[in-house]
Amino acid sequence: MNEVKKPKQPLIFYYLLAVVAIILFNSLIAPMLFSPKVTEVDYSEFMRMTEDKQVKEVMVEDNQILFTDGNGSFFKTGLMDDKDLTQRLYASGAKFSSQIVEQMSPLLSLLISWVLPLIVMIALGQLVSKKLLEKAGGGAGSMMFGMGKSNAKIYVKSTSGIKFDDVAGEDEAKEILSEIVDFLHNPKKYEEIGAKMPKGALLVGPPGTGKTLLAKAVAGEANVPFFSISGSEFVEMFVGMGAAKVRDLFKQANEKAPCIVFIDEVDAIGGKRDGRIGGNDEREQTLNQLLTEMDGFDGSKGVVILAATNRPESLDPALLRPGRFDRRVPVELPDLAGREAILKVHAKNVQTQKNIDYAAVARAASGASGAELANIVNEAALRAVRDGRRLVTQADLEESVEVIIAGYQKKNRVMSDKEKMVVAYHEIGHALVAAKQSESAPVHKITIIPRTSGALGYTMQVEEGEHFLLTKEELENKIATLTGGRAAEALIFGQITTGASNDIEQATRLARAMITRYGMSSEFGMVAMEQLTNQYLGGDTTLACSAETANRIDEVVRSLIAAQYEKAYSILQENAQPLHTLAKYLYEHETITGEEFMDILHRTQAQIAAAPAQA
Ligand code: ADP
Ligand code: ZN
Numbered sequence: 001m002n003e004v005k006k007p008k009q010p011l012i013f014y015y016l017l018a019v020v021a022i023i024l025f026n027s028l029i030a031p032m033l034f035s036p037k038v039t040e041v042d043y044s045e046f047m048r049m050t051e052d053k054q055v056k057e058v059m060v061e062d063n064q065i066l067f068t069d070g071n072g073s074f075f076k077t078g079l080m081d082d083k084d085l086t087q088r089l090y091a092s093g094a095k096f097s098s099q100i101v102e103q104m105s106p107l108l109s110l111l112i113s114w115v116l117p118l119i120v121m122i123a124l125g126q127l128v129s130k131k132l133l134e135k136a137g138g139g140a141g142s143m144m145f146g147m148g149k150s151n152a153k154i155y156v157k158s159t160s161g162i163k164f165d166d167v168a169g170e171d172e173a174k175e176i177l178s179e180i181v182d183f184l185h186n187p188k189k190y191e192e193i194g195a196k197m198p199k200g201a202l203l204v205g206p207p208g209t210g211k212t213l214l215a216k217a218v219a220g221e222a223n224v225p226f227f228s229i230s231g232s233e234f235v236e237m238f239v240g241m242g243a244a245k246v247r248d249l250f251k252q253a254n255e256k257a258p259c260i261v262f263i264d265e266v267d268a269i270g271g272k273r274d275g276r277i278g279g280n281d282e283r284e285q286t287l288n289q290l291l292t293e294m295d296g297f298d299g300s301k302g303v304v305i306l307a308a309t310n311r312p313e314s315l316d317p318a319l320l321r322p323g324r325f326d327r328r329v330p331v332e333l334p335d336l337a338g339r340e341a342i343l344k345v346h347a348k349n350v351q352t353q354k355n356i357d358y359a360a361v362a363r364a365a366s367g368a369s370g371a372e373l374a375n376i377v378n379e380a381a382l383r384a385v386r387d388g389r390r391l392v393t394q395a396d397l398e399e400s401v402e403v404i405i406a407g408y409q410k411k412n413r414v415m416s417d418k419e420k421m422v423v424a425y426h427e428i429g430h431a432l433v434a435a436k437q438s439e440s441a442p443v444h445k446i447t448i449i450p451r452t453s454g455a456l457g458y459t460m461q462v463e464e465g466e467h468f469l470l471t472k473e474e475l476e477n478k479i480a481t482l483t484g485g486r487a488a489e490a491l492i493f494g495q496i497t498t499g500a501s502n503d504i505e506q507a508t509r510l511a512r513a514m515i516t517r518y519g520m521s522s523e524f525g526m527v528a529m530e531q532l533t534n535q536y537l538g539g540d541t542t543l544a545c546s547a548e549t550a551n552r553i554d555e556v557v558r559s560l561i562a563a564q565y566e567k568a569y570s571i572l573q574e575n576a577q578p579l580h581t582l583a584k585y586l587y588e589h590e591t592i593t594g595e596e597f598m599d600i601l602h603r604t605q606a607q608i609a610a611a612p613a614q615a
Contacts, residue, residue: 018121025117038066038074046077055094060085067094161220167213168345169338169370173329177201177218180304184222184258187302198327199294200305202266202320204312205331206536208371211308212264214331218306219260227253227261231268231307234286242269242286250293250303258302266307270319287316294324310536333369336362342370343397346377352392361397364444364460368404376400402447402458422489423448424587425579426499427457429488431597432579433568434481440598442481447591472520475510480564480571482507487569488579507564511557516541521556529553578604 041049046065049055058067066076089096164174183190183197190197203211212228219226229249234242253261269286297303307325309315319325334342339362347358365376377392379400384392427446434442444460451458470478486500512530519526529545543550572579581604586592 014125018118021121022114022117026113038076041075041077043077043080046075049075050088050092050094053092055089055092057097058089058094059097059099161223162213162216163220164217166345167210167217168341169334170210170214170331173203173214173331174217176327176329177214178221181218181221184224184260184302184304187258187300191300196300197304199297199303199323200307200325201327201329202312202315202325203306203308203329203331204536205310206333206369207310208369209331209333210370211331212262213370214329215260215262215306215308218304219262222258222260224302225256225259227256227259229261229263231263231265231270234269235283239282239285242282243289246286246289246293250297253303254297254301258304261303261305263305263307265309266319266325267309267311267314270307270309270315272314272316287319291318291324311534313533313535333367334373336366339365339368339373342373343377346374347392350377350381350392351390353394356392356394356397358397360394361401364398364401365405366460368401372404376404379403402451402460405458420448421583421587422493422497423457423499424583425488425492426485426497427459428579428583428586429484429486429491429568429572430459430481430503431484432575432582432601433484433487433571434477435598435601436571436575437477437480443594443597445591445593446586446597448586449590472514472518475514475518475520476560476564479507479510479561480568482510483561483565484568484572487565487572488583491569491572491576492579492583507561508557511560512541512553514560515553515556516543516545521560523552523556524549577608 046055046067049067049069054069055067056070058065060079063079064076065079066074068074164178167174180197180201187197203214205211215228216226227249234245249261253259269283269290271283271287294305305325312328320328336359340358343358343361343365347356361376365373368376376397377400380392380396383396383400384390427448431443431446446457446459448457482503485503486496489496489500514520515524516530517528517532519528527545529549530541530543532540533542534540545553578601582592582597582600585596585600
């Protein structure tokens with residue numbers, strides 16, 4: 001998009017300019033204007049004037065003598081070693097003063113040296129801003145000295161605007177939003193039948209999934225101006241400023257209708273008003289203003305407000321009721337097909353080899369957001385440049401998936417042999433437990449090259465297909481798989497390491513969720529004892545049960561994980577032979593793919609099956 005931003009300097013810039021101007025004025029210009037003119041005369045002239053009784057007032061300073069004649073002129077002369085000067089001056093009737101140069105009254109001097117320049121500056125500023133206003137054809141200049149005006153940037157519609165095609169995947173979101181586009185194109189159609197367009201839609205989803213991109217695409221498709229502002233920009237220091245910004249934003253939007261107003265991170269202003277003492281007055285006022293404006297404007301004019309958030313549950317209910325953001329557009333993390341499509345969209349802008357297998361890259365990048373996928377493509381291009389190649393290869397893309405997810409390879413970090421061996425057994429432990437439970441390839445790839453993220457090994461899980469429901473058994477198997485790493489360490493080396501901390505965290509979270517949210521324990525049954533508070537940002541939970549119940553939950557979680565650990569341990573015990581072979585392979589090659597893994601597993605199993613028969 002061709003953003004046309006206003007030539008607007010921050011307010012502080014003008015304040016600084018004014019201060020500098022005033023200092024200059026006071027130190028250079030004011031003395032010239034307001035100090036009296038002093039004529040320098042030689043000492044003999046001074047003596048003559050004293051004799052002629054022309055000296056009216058006199059002041060002897062450290063290195064000069066200042067004096068006046070009767071007619072209001074000022075003179076100065078150098079100081080001489082003249083012993084009876086005082087006597088002579090006294091005799092001539094001169095008056096001795098300590099302040100010979102007449103001073104202005106303090107009030108007047110303050111007025112002249114500080115207030116006057118300020119007035120001049122403001123007048124000048126007004127003039128300049130008016131000039132700009134004329135040039136820009138209205139609207140622009142009013143921002144220059146405006147306090148409490150909106151900083152919404154105006155994106156003037158451009159022919160090279162972002163379209164829905166630039167947003168890959170997210171088909172449901174596009175479908176919902178295309179209705180808005182249609183409305184902006186042809187409001188009559190809706191008016192005739194008496195249908196009212198929703199005034200606002202709320203884009204909800206994790207960070208980096210393309211919410212901003214979608215909003216821009218709506219504006220691009222409808223070919224209307226796009227106003228964008230972040231919720232945090234409304235949050236001001238002084239009560240009332242944020243509300244003024246909201247008012248101004250809607251005023252501008254109404255003038256430019258039809259148009260799209262996009263408020264990013266709307267939770268910064270739209271959080272629940274909880275009536276706490278000492279609550280945030282400014283934020284509440286801003287929110288109230290937003291609600292009022294949304295009610296106030298005429299929906300048929302074609303101002304559509306899109307807002308994005310990744311914390312929908314924290315929004316004030318008033319914001320979500322019909323007539324405001326009543327349309328909720330989920331923008332979720334892309335699935336396998338979505339990831340492939342996003343990779344392709346971004347790969348269009350880089351030079352790649354022919355027949356790149358994007359599906360394979362997408363499979364490896366499981367869980368990545370649109371922003372991360374865009375980053376993966378860019379990282380691959382950078383890698384190609386580093387290696388002095390002109391085209392991006394499949395290997396570039398696959399390596400950059402690992403870079404984005406696990407960090408750069410630590411080339412010079414050498415793990416001790418013992419450590420490497422432990423890591424190999426740990427990772428194979430996970431994979432083997434998973435494989436024995438599902439009888440299918442559990443991993444895409446395992447590497448034990450240390451990464452800058454601190455991970456010593458890295459396992460790419462196989463995409464489990466479209467999977468929305470998980471059975472209790474599947475969840476238990478997952479926990480068993482997570483404990484598999486530690487179980488392998490314990491089984492083979494008889495000692496345990498710190499390498500399992502992340503596994504432990506995940507296993508605990510899963511086990512807790514099974515009991516407190518999914519109702520999967522016979523003891524507690526279908527009672528919700530925890531609530532998810534932050535679905536899109538890590539998934540924090542809050543406990544909602546008595547202390548005794550919480551204690552009991554802890555115990556049940558512990559025994560659930562312990563049981564799964566036992567299961568994992570015995571699976572590994574029974575499959576000690578494949579465990580050794582696979583770990584040795586991984587130790588030697590540092591990388592093992594899913595196919596190699598299954599291959600070796602099946603071969604060793606066949607050998608074991610054949611061995612007793614031969615004996
Ligand atoms: P959000 O607003 O949801 O945090 P953005 O819209 O700012 O995310 O996305 C950041 C960047 O990620 C975009 O500029 C784009 O390059 C890329 N991106 C995200 N989602 C998609 C998508 N579905 N298709 C193509 N690019 C995407
Ligand atoms: Zn592990």
